[in-house]
C-alpha cells in the first residue's frame with residue numbers, strides 16, 4: 001500500500017529514510033553514502049538558490065567555477081586543519097589502466113584550490129575586496145552513518161570566499177551572510193534556527209572564528225549545524241601569501257571569510273516538518289503548492305468537473321501559484337490524496353459534482369488536515385492566503401516544539417538529566433576549551449558525546465557570581481550544548 005511502515009515517533013531513522021524515498025526526493029545509489037537527488041528535491045534546492053544567488057549578487061559577490069581536482073602540494077599546505085580531515089579526502093590515483101604519477105585529490109572544500117590564485121590576482125588595494133562564490137559539489141569520504149541530505153559523501157553547496165583590506169569589512173560580511181542563512185531556514189524552510197558563535201574547539205580550525213545557524217531535531221534530541229560563516233582572519237593570507245599594498249604603500253595581508261550552506265538544509269526541513277503521512281513541504285519551497293484532483297461521481301457531468309479543474313489550475317497559475325492537476329484515470333481520488341500527501345504538497349483542491357454545482361472548490365491543508373470550501377470567484381486570493389497561513393503555521397509549530405526542547409540548567413546533574421531527556425541545553429560556561437573537552441569525555445556514550453552547539457549572539461542576562469555548570473569557575477557566557485549530527 002501507499003502508507004509508511006514506520007512512525008516518526010517510533011523509529012525516526014527508518015521513518016526518515018522511507019519518507020525521502022516515498023516522496024520521490026531521493027533514490028538510493030549503489031555506492032554507500034551517495035544518493036540520487038530526484039526532481040522533487042532538486043526543485044527545493046533551486047528555489048533556495050533563486051533566493052540566495054540574487055542576494056549575494058546585490059552584495060557584489062560574483063560566481064565563478066574552480067576545478068574539482070586539488071594537487072596534493074596545496075592541499076597539505078594548510079596542515080593544521082587538513083590533518084584532522086585527511087581521512088575524508090578522496091583521491092584519483094589512476095586513469096584507465098595506468099597509475100597517475102601523482103595522485104590528485106577531489107575537493108572537499110575549495111580554500112586550497114582558490115587561494116593560490118587569490119594570491120596571484122590580489123596585488124594592490126584596488127584589487128580588493130575580492131568576493132567570489134561557487135555553486136558546486138564537494139566530496140568527503142565520511143565513515144559515520146550516512147544519511148540522505150544530512151551526511152553524504154558527495155553533496156551540493158555554495159561556498160563563498162571573500163578577501164578584504166580590513167577586518168571590519170570581513171566581520172560585517174560574516175554577519176550579513178549569516179542573516180541570509182537565517183532567512184533560508186526561517187523564511188523558506190520554516191525551520192527556527194539560533195545564530196551564534198562556535199567554540200574554539202568546534203570552530204573551523206583553519207579560521208579565526210566561526211558563526212553558524214543551529215537547528216534542532218526534537219525527535220532525536222540532536223542539534224544540527226544548519227550553515228556556517230567563518231572569518232578566516234589572516235591565517236590563509238599568511239599561508240598563501242595573499243598580500244596587497246595598502247593605501248599607505250605598506251605591504252599588508254588580506255582579511256578573509258568563507259561561508260556555505262548545502263543540501264543538508266533539505267534534510268533538516270524533512271526531519272522537522274515530516275509526519276506519519278510523509279513529507280510536509282513549506283509552500284515557499286514547494287515545487288507544486290496546490291494539486292487539483294477531480295472527483296467524478298458516476299456520469300454526473302464528468303467533463304464539467306475536468307474543465308473546472310483545468311480552469312482552477314489556470315486561475316491559480318496566473319496568480320503566480322504553482323498549481324497542477326492530477327487527471328490520471330488509472331488512480332482513484334483516494335489513492336491520489338495519499339500520494340500527494342506523501343509528497344508533502346501543501347494544499348489539495350478537490351472538485352466533485354457538489355462543488356461544481358455550488359461554484360466552489362474544497363481545499364484540504366497538508367499541515368493540519370483542515371478542509372475549507374472556497375467560492376471559485378475568490379479562488380486565487382483565498383488560496384494564496386491559505387498558503388501564507390500554512391507557511392507561518394509550520395514555522396510557529398516548529399518553533400514552539402523546538403522551544404519546548406530547550407532546557408536552561410545551572411549544575412552538572414541538571415545537565416546530565418537534560419541530556420538524557422534529549423534537550424537542547426542552555427548553560428552558563430567558563431568558555432575554557434579543556435572544560436568543553438572534559439564535558440565531551442564525560443558524556444561519551446553510544447548516543448554520542450555532548451558538545452557545544454553555539455554561544456548565541458542573543459545572550460540572556462548572566463548575573464554576577466553565576467558558576468560554570470561543568471567547572472564551577474565563574475561563567476562568562478551562556479552556551480547551547482547537546483548531542484549533534
Ligand SMILES: O=C1CCCN[C@@H]1CCCn1cnc2ccccc2c1=O
Pocket residue numbers: 081082085086088089108109110111140159160204228230258259260
Ligand atoms: O565550512 C566552510 C565554508 C565553505 C568553505 N570551507 C569552509 C571550511 C571547511 C572545513 N573543512 C571541512 N571538511 C574538510 C574535509 C577534508 C579536508 C578539508 C576540510 C575542511 O577544510
